Amino acid sequence: QAPLCADVVFQLQGGHRVFAHRVYLATACSRFYDLFTLEGPPESLGEGDGGSRDLSAWGRGFLSLRWEPVADP
Helix, strand or coil: CCCCCCCEEEECHHHCEEEECHHHHHHHCHHHHHHHCCCCCCCCCCCCCCCEEECHHHCCCCCEEECCCCCCC
């Protein structure tokens, strides 16, 4: 449900979530490397769009990116 140390969560249709580690994704696929090297989250995640970024132009499967702070396990 909430594995420790995962730093990426894919939110799928139907409410399913897949947890992953960005270092493995970035080394396996250049598209994920590009995604994770985008400019970081806004300074204040509580304002405006909550740190969201539209990725629909990237093609199928990428809709949006949202930065969320999490507690360090």
